[in-house]
Structures are given as structure tokens and as C-alpha cells.
Amino acid sequence: MNAISQDLIDKASRGDIKAFEEIYKGTSGFVYNVALRVARSTTSADDITQDVFMKVYKNLSKFNYRSSLKTWIYRITVNTAINYQKAEAKHTDRRADYDTVIQSAHAEERVRDNVTKGDEKERLSLFLETLTPEQRACIVLKEIEGLKYREIADALKINVNTVRSRLKRARRNLLVFAGKR
Amino acid sequence: MNCEKIQDLLITDYIDGEANEKTRRMITDHLAACDKCRVFEKTVQEKVVKPFKGAQKETPPEFIWHRVRRGIVEDGKPAPRKAWFVLKPAFATALVAMAIFAIIIVSGRLTKDRNGVDIYITDQIEFLIEPGSSSDSDSSGQGLGTAIEIFLLS
Numbered sequence: 001m002n003a004i005s006q007d008l009i010d011k012a013s014r015g016d017i018k019a020f021e022e023i024y025k026g027t028s029g030f031v032y033n034v035a036l037r038v039a040r041s042t043t044s045a046d047d048i049t050q051d052v053f054m055k056v057y058k059n060l061s062k063f064n065y066r067s068s069l070k071t072w073i074y075r076i077t078v079n080t081a082i083n084y085q086k087a088e089a090k091h092t093d094r095r096a097d098y099d100t101v102i103q104s105a106h107a108e109e110r111v112r113d114n115v116t117k118g119d120e121k122e123r124l125s126l127f128l129e130t131l132t133p134e135q136r137a138c139i140v141l142k143e144i145e146g147l148k149y150r151e152i153a154d155a156l157k158i159n160v161n162t163v164r165s166r167l168k169r170a171r172r173n174l175l176v177f178a179g180k181r
Numbered sequence: 182m183n184c185e186k187i188q189d190l191l192i193t194d195y196i197d198g199e200a201n202e203k204t205r206r207m208i209t210d211h212l213a214a215c216d217k218c219r220v221f222e223k224t225v226q227e228k229v230v231k232p233f234k235g236a237q238k239e240t241p242p243e244f245i246w247h248r249v250r251r252g253i254v255e256d257g258k259p260a261p262r263k264a265w266f267v268l269k270p271a272f273a274t275a276l277v278a279m280a281i282f283a284i285i286i287v288s289g290r291l292t293k294d295r296n297g298v299d300i301y302i303t304d305q306i307e308f309l310i311e312p313g314s315s316s317d318s319d320s321s322g323q324g325l326g327t328a329i330e331i332f333l334l335s
Contacts, residue, residue, distance in 0.1 A: 021246070028245070028246070032239060032245075036239055046242065046245055049241055050248050050249055053249045054253070144233065144236050144238070167193055171192045171225070172192065178228040
């Protein structure tokens with residue numbers, strides 16, 4: 001993301017759509033990727049991305065420069081994606097525990113199949129399915145977006161040790177499902 | 182440091198480049214001497230780090246911007262910027278308290294000054310009615326007023 005100037009942010013916050021489009025172009029990439037990995041479907045990622053940018057547009061005047069614009073937008077994205085996923089789980093009328101157990105069990109079987117088939121992309125997607133939304137968000141921000149622990153902590157409004165412990169648990173889960181050699 | 186703590190560091194700070202120089206040296210020294218942790222480190226690289234190395238970043242489809250734009254045009258008015266003089270409640274309360282305090286102090290000064298004004302007025306009145314002054318009554322005490330009035334009226 002190229003640095004977005006304060007001038008551009010001010011213009012967009014006053015309703016300048018062209019200025020907001022520049023912000024969209026500079027940030028939609030990471031918003032979409034985080035939404036896609038946390039929500040695990042392209043349809044959901046489309047809806048989440050649209051929702052995130054509507055929130056950004058409506059609240060840009062309240063952005064107070066205490067964090068960077070990127071951190072602020074990451075935070076909106078992760079919260080929106082996690083809430084979206086939880087709402088979807090409720091709407092399908094399945095208990096979360098049951099859903100997680102079943103999904104994890106299926107994911108485990110599919111991971112083992114795909115380990116032999118060597119489909120890296122599919123395997124990665126299935127790995128992520130075995131994690132909680134919070135763990136998934138940390139892994140995605142670290143592994144795919146390349147953020148440092150401090151940046152992840154700021155984006156998720158948690159402390160660095162919580163980032164560390166979520167990553168540790170997520171990676172231990174990955175080791176279990178991938179099967180240690 | 183025991184193997185469990187080393188492995189915790191291997192699976193977090195070490196592979197993420199967050200370990201400081203001292204911690205890195207401690208881990209590499211331990212790996213040089215411990216087969217179990219060396220195998221663990223290799224497994225972590227293979228099963229945890231490598232799968233993400235090739236992770237592709239997707240580009241959002243174009244229609245998303247069109248949807249966002251339409252949403253903005255239809256009903257997405259940005260929240261108005263707060264006026265500079267809109268104060269937070271705590272700050273507003275403090276400002277009001279200071280204003281009241283200032284009013285009390287100023288009115289206290291005015292009261293003092295009012296005494297000074299009263300004294301001045303009293304002095305002037307006394308000066309005006311002082312015996313021998315032109316404002317005094319005539320010797321008969323009939324109170325005809327100033328000397329010129331006495332002259333004109335007698």
C-alpha cells in the first residue's frame with residue numbers, strides 16, 4: 001500500500017468520492033485477502049469487503065490518526081469478517097461446537113487426502129479451516145500480510161503476548177493436522 | 182533453557198524474526214546440541230512456514246468498487262466532522278467551572294470597587310454641602326441654596 005496522504009483522507013472524509021476511490025485502490029487488496037482467508041469463501045469475501053469500505057467511508061471523519069490508516073482498516077476488516085462468520089454460523093442453525101467438531105473432522109480427512117495429492121492451495125485453505133476465527137486472523141496477518149507482532153496487536157487491539165500465544169496454538173494445530181514426520 | 186521453551190520460541194519468535202540477538206544465539210546453541218529440537222525445527226519449517234510461502238494474494242473483483250460507489254451515492258453520507266468548538270463533556274464541565282470561578286473573582290473585585298465609588302460619591306456630597314461652601318444655606322438657615330440664588334431671590 002502506497003502511503004495515503006492526510007490531504008487525501010481529509011478530502012475523502014468530506015465526501016470526495018474520487019479521493020475515496022484512491023484510498024480504496026490502495027487498501028482493497030489487503031482487505032479482500034484478509035476477508036477471504038478469515039471467511040473462507042469468495043462470496044463472503046465480496047460482501048465483507050463492500051461492508052468494510054462502507055464503514056470506512058462513513059467513519060473516515062472520526063479517524064483520529066492515533067494509528068495508521070492501514071492499521072485502522074485492518075481492524076475494521078478483521079472485526080467485520082469475524083462477525084460475519086459468526087452471524088453466518090447462527091443463520092445456518094448449527095451449534096458452534098458441533099459445527100467446529102464436524103468441520104475439523106472433515107478438514108482433517110481432507111488434509112490427509114490433500115497431503116498425498118499435493119494441492120498446496122487447497123491444503124492451506126483446509127489448514128485455516130481447522131483454526132478458530134481469532135487464530136486464523138493472527139495467522140493471516142502474520143503469514144500472508146507479513147505484519148509484525150506489534151502491528152498485529154495494534155490491528156486487533158490485543159497485546160503482543162496474546163498474538164504470540166494465538167500464533168503458537170494455531171501452528172501447533174497445523175502440526176497436528178499435517179502430521180509430524 | 183529446556184526443550185519445551187525452546188520449541189515454543191522456535192514456533193513463534195524464531196521463525197517470525199521477532200527474537201533478539203541474545204535469544205537467537207541461545208536457540209542456535211541449543212539446536213547444535215539437541216537432536217530432538219533440531220528435528221522439530223525442520224518440521225516447523227516444512228509444515229508451518231513453507232505452505233504459506235507460496236500463498237497467492239488475490240485481487241478483489243472490479244464489481245466490488247462499483248457496489249461501494251453505488252452504496253455511497255445512494256445512502257453513504259459520511260459522518261459530519263465535529264465542529265472545533267464541540268467539547269468533550271469533561272472538558273466542558275471544567276471550562277464552565279472555571280468560568281463560574283472567574284465570575285466570582287471579578288464580581289468580588291467590583292464589590293470592592295463599588296465601595297470605592299460609594300466613598301467617592303459620599304465625599305463629593307460632603308464637599309458640596311460643607312459649611313462655607315456655595316451650596317450651603319444662608320445664615321438664617323432657610324436653605325435658599327447657592328449665593329447666586331440668594332442674591333436673585335431676595
